[in-house]
Amino acid sequence: MKSVLALLQFCTSLPLGRPVEFDHFARRSYLYPIAGYVIGGIAAAVVSVIASPVVGAAVALATALVLSGCNHFDGLLDFGDGLMAHGSREKRIAAMTDRTTGAGAVAAGIIVTLIAFSGLQTVAYLPAAILIAEVCAKTAMSYLTTLGAPFREGIHSYLHQFARPWFLVPATLLTLPLFLLPVPPAGVALALAVTAAIVALMLFLSRRLFGGVNGDVVGASNEIVRAGVILLLALL
Template sequence: MRSIRALLQFCTTLPLGRAADFEAFARRSYLYPIAGYIIGGIAALLAFGIESPVLAAAVGLAAVLILSGANHFDGLLDFGDGLMAHGNREKRILAMTDRNTGAGAVAAGLVVTLVAFAGLQTAAPVWATILIAEVSAKLAMAWLTVLGRPFREGIHSYLHGFARPSFLIYAAALALPLLLLPVPPAVPGMAVAVTGAVVVGMLALSQNIFGGVNGDVVGAAHEITRAAVILVLALL
């Protein structure tokens, strides 16, 4: 329970009392999907009773952003700046890690949010889609924590130091309860497949551009995975 409380204090804005020992979560980073169930579950409940798909999608996305404190969204913005920066690897890393917000950040935030919003109002049911997408996004973080070789010191390198290959299986197992949702079994299966594709793509892109992974890359993968899962489920 200490590990879960530390996880939720890291991933959410929920009032959970005094700070838990972060190392308790770091040693069990495969628990990320649990935060997805909680954040996505709350968002799903808020969207459940709304008849308008547009309004339900807006409420669902607003809920996941607010409940996460826009922490991972900030990583997406930083990643966008680094991705769009001109110059060598050092300049791209500087653009990603400085405190300024450039055009690349705005573009990344807009594109990912627009795709997620448009897809979510098309997918049915909205509440199940936002829950599946949020758990998938947390699964992407768990997998990247294991697979992403750090290129600098920070939260990601700290978590990566405790990660073990077995965490890949443990995290995937935590996504299995999605099969209990009233949707065809192929839906959560497709979501996990999309998650894997995003993780592989982010690993290749980040290695090529930045020489590895940091917390911003992991946060960006979270937001991109959510949008990609929503998009694919909407197209289905």
């Protein structure tokens, strides 16, 4: 329970009492999907009483962002700057890790948010969609924490040193309850496949552009996977 509490204190803005030692979660990063169930579950409960799909979509995204403290969204903005920067690997890393917000950050934030917002308006069952998307997003963070060799010191490198290849198994097993939701099982399976595909793409881009992964890349994967899964569910 200390590991789960440390995870939620790290991934959410929920008032959870006295801080628990971060190492309880750092050694068990395969627990990331649990944070997805908590954030997505709260967002699903909130929007289940909203009749308007437009308002529901906006509230679902707002709830997910607020509950996560916008930390992963900040990673998306930084990743956007690094992705759009021109020049050497060093210049891209500098663009991603500095404190300024450039055009790449703005574009990344707008594009990903628009895809998620428009997709949520057209899904068959909005509460299930936001829950599936959040769990998949946190699963992607677990995968990247395990597979993404860091290019600099930071939170990601600290988590990565404890991660083991077998962490992929329990992280994946934690997604199985999604198949109990009132959506076609094929849709959930495709959502998990999209999650794996986006993780592979993020690993490829990060290694090529930055020489590895950092916390910004992991945070960006959360936002991108959420939007990608929602888009998939909207198109099915």
